[in-house]
Amino acid sequence: MLDPDLKRISRRPVLLVSAALALLTGLPQGALADRATDARLLASQCSQCHGTNGVSAGGIDSLAGSEYQDLVDKMMDMGRPGETGDIMKHQAKGYTTYQIMLIAEYFASLPKSGDD
Amino acid sequence: MTKDPLLSQSRRDILLGASAGVMALSAPARLRAATPKHVLVAGGGFAGSTAAKYLRVWGDPSLQVTLVDPEKSHTSCVMSNLVLNRSLRLRDLRFPLSGLESYGVTVLRAKVDKVDPAAMSVKLDSGETVGYDKLVLTGGVSFIGPDGWSARTAPHAWKAGAQTTLLRNRIEAMPAGGTFIMTIPKSPYRCPPGPYERACTVAEVLHSNPGARVVVLDANAGIQATKVSFTRAFNELYSGIIDYRPNVEVESVEAGAGLVHTNAGTFRGDVINIIPTHRASALVRRAGAVPKGSKWAPVDPLSYASTLAGYENIHVIGDSQGTGQPKSGHMANAQAKVCADAILRILAGESIDTLARVRAVTTNSACFSPITADEASWLTAVFAYDETTGEMRVVPGSLAESGGWSRENYREMFDWSNNLWTDTFK
Ligand SMILES: Cc1cc2nc3c(=O)[nH]c(=O)nc-3n(C[C@H](O)[C@H](O)[C@H](O)COP(=O)(O)OP(=O)(O)OC[C@H]3O[C@@H](n4cnc5c(N)ncnc54)[C@H](O)[C@@H]3O)c2cc1C
Numbered sequence: 001m002l003d004p005d006l007k008r009i010s011r012r013p014v015l016l017v018s019a020a021l022a023l024l025t026g027l028p029q030g031a032l033a034d035r036a037t038d039a040r041l042l043a044s045q046c047s048q049c050h051g052t053n054g055v056s057a058g059g060i061d062s063l064a065g066s067e068y069q070d071l072v073d074k075m076m077d078m079g080r081p082g083e084t085g086d087i088m089k090h091q092a093k094g095y096t097t098y099q100i101m102l103i104a105e106y107f108a109s110l111p112k113s114g115d116d
Numbered sequence: 117m118t119k120d121p122l123l124s125q126s127r128r129d130i131l132l133g134a135s136a137g138v139m140a141l142s143a144p145a146r147l148r149a150a151t152p153k154h155v156l157v158a159g160g161g162f163a164g165s166t167a168a169k170y171l172r173v174w175g176d177p178s179l180q181v182t183l184v185d186p187e188k189s190h191t192s193c194v195m196s197n198l199v200l201n202r203s204l205r206l207r208d209l210r211f212p213l214s215g216l217e218s219y220g221v222t223v224l225r226a227k228v229d230k231v232d233p234a235a236m237s238v239k240l241d242s243g244e245t246v247g248y249d250k251l252v253l254t255g256g257v258s259f260i261g262p263d264g265w266s267a268r269t270a271p272h273a274w275k276a277g278a279q280t281t282l283l284r285n286r287i288e289a290m291p292a293g294g295t296f297i298m299t300i301p302k303s304p305y306r307c308p309p310g311p312y313e314r315a316c317t318v319a320e321v322l323h324s325n326p327g328a329r330v331v332v333l334d335a336n337a338g339i340q341a342t343k344v345s346f347t348r349a350f351n352e353l354y355s356g357i358i359d360y361r362p363n364v365e366v367e368s369v370e371a372g373a374g375l376v377h378t379n380a381g382t383f384r385g386d387v388i389n390i391i392p393t394h395r396a397s398a399l400v401r402r403a404g405a406v407p408k409g410s411k412w413a414p415v416d417p418l419s420y421a422s423t424l425a426g427y428e429n430i431h432v433i434g435d436s437q438g439t440g441q442p443k444s445g446h447m448a449n450a451q452a453k454v455c456a457d458a459i460l461r462i463l464a465g466e467s468i469d470t471l472a473r474v475r476a477v478t479t480n481s482a483c484f485s486p487i488t489a490d491e492a493s494w495l496t497a498v499f500a501y502d503e504t505t506g507e508m509r510v511v512p513g514s515l516a517e518s519g520g521w522s523r524e525n526y527r528e529m530f531d532w533s534n535n536l537w538t539d540t541f542k
Contacts (some may be wrong), residue, residue, distance in 0.1 A: 037461075038475075040174070041454065041457045041476045042478060045453065047453075048480075051538065052539050057528075058535075059530070059534065059535070061490055089516070091480060093511065094497070094500070094511040096475075098475070108142050
């Protein structure tokens with residue numbers, strides 16, 4: 001895990017910082033853009049079930065526009081040892097804390113989908 | 117204003133981005149190559165359609181993406197066992213490839229006949245030669261049948277379409293108290309739980325045919341996936357109907373006489389469903405992407421680029437690649453995204469093996485199997501890139517199965533497949 005200090009980082013989702021910077025400068029910042037590209041790749045692995053760009057085709061929750069902290073908390077809760085019996089509880093165990101943070105940053109940076 | 121259509125397209129994109137505010141600006145990602153590049157994707161199944169779509173969704177607007185497939189629509193194998201009991205119709209499983217045109221993918225209805233890695237071009241069955249900067253090969257699987265076998269007399273129904281209908285008709289025409297024989301090839305084959313799921317579906321249909329039996333001849337030493345659910349289903353739910361025999365390898369078939377000859381003797385059946393040994397698609401093999409003595413294409417899981425010398429610009433995804441990950445539609449979609457991301461970075465001159473990128477390379481599988489007419493089980497796993505071995509590895513704790521079946525799972529199966537199809541074909 002690259003950053004074990006989840007709580008500190010979690011108050012500053014980097015994609016949103018990057019978005020703010022980008023708005024000021026008009027251009028994405030190199031390193032931050034890389035991080036966003038990595039986050040996008042990770043998050044795209046949720047799309048088989050949660051829809052392209054986190055907008056579900058129905059029946060399964062959309063993730064686009066989720067609250068960053070909410071998504072991190074949910075994934076961390078489901079990923080606890082002993083939490084079993086549901087696909088997402090096992091999927092959640094498949095990612096490091098760092099990966100979960102990136103995924104949450106990505107979906108939090110997208111506009112909420114129209115269906116809710 | 118410029119007259120260059122590519123440039124004006126990207127300007128429009130920038131304007132759209134500005135109005136969309138935070139989202140578009142925080143998105144990194146339109147990695148720009150120096151000159152417009154062309155990626156050709158051969159095969160519009162789960163792997164190819166996802167790759168073509170995501171190359172356009174993520175790529176610079178100037179990136180040209182062509183998808184080549186001889187079929188107008190892809191017929192999904194995923195959920196096709198449900199055609200056997202008429203829960204679904206074949207047409208529910210057809211996805212027009214033109215659905216990807218809205219992303220700017222050029223869809224060509226043709227077969228790729230030849231690949232010339234040195235010239236970086238392919239030859240189509242129309243006679244046309246098309247060049248590429250990057251080539252993505254798919255094609256699914258091809259079969260090595262036992263002696264005497266023909267798909268007409270002993271259907272595999274392991275590629276959805278006419279074969280599925282043929283098998284369904286045979287099952288429906290089975291005589292009273294008849295025997296259905298199905299054979300399972302040695303792993304790896306596409307959809308590890310698929311054959312066991314089919315045994316359950318057929319057994320369920322045959323409930324109304326007293327005395328009818330389903331004989332499952334498995335070349336493997338045991339059930340290959342979702343083992344807890346299928347073992348219970350075979351032993352409890354369908355005991356007396358399903359006769360499961362591990363370690364039975366087919367040697368030859370005489371379909372006219374209803375005979376299947378194996379290393380464990382000869383079996384007689386009224387309907388014979390041979391699922392033959394699998395290997396990479398003819399497309400991938402003919403391209404030279406499978407070494408002699410091997411069945412699958414060796415690739416680097418950071419990009420799915422072939423590891424063979426001279427094949428640096430050729431990527432292989434889906435069932436034909438040989439990383440050892442389960443051969444499933446969900447997985448083919450997952451690999452396509454890693455491949456698309458790698459191609460875009462490579463075309464933009466960026467590296468694909470920085471520590472941060474390597475740690476963002478994951479895939480996953482989720483698979484639902486109907487067990488009864490309205491109950492299903494599931495199986496799931498997450499794979500991550502292992503920095504020491506350079507292979508994709510199951511993350512401990514993520515591999516799990518439902519350990520039973522329920523109506524809720526059956527409902528979720530439709531939500532899952534609908535989302536998977538939409539993420540892939542629409
Ligand atoms: C009965 C059954 C049930 C299944 N259930 C599931 C499930 O529940 N979940 C799951 O995830 N997976 C399931 N699968 C597995 C899944 O269907 C495959 O793993 C998946 O289709 C592989 O994707 P692919 O793109 O490699 O191949 P395919 O999806 O088979 O696509 C190959 C495409 O290539 C095209 N093509 C072939 N040759 C050429 C050529 N020369 N030029 C151009 N195009 C060409 C074909 O027309 C086709 O469109 C199931 C499979 C079966 C048989």
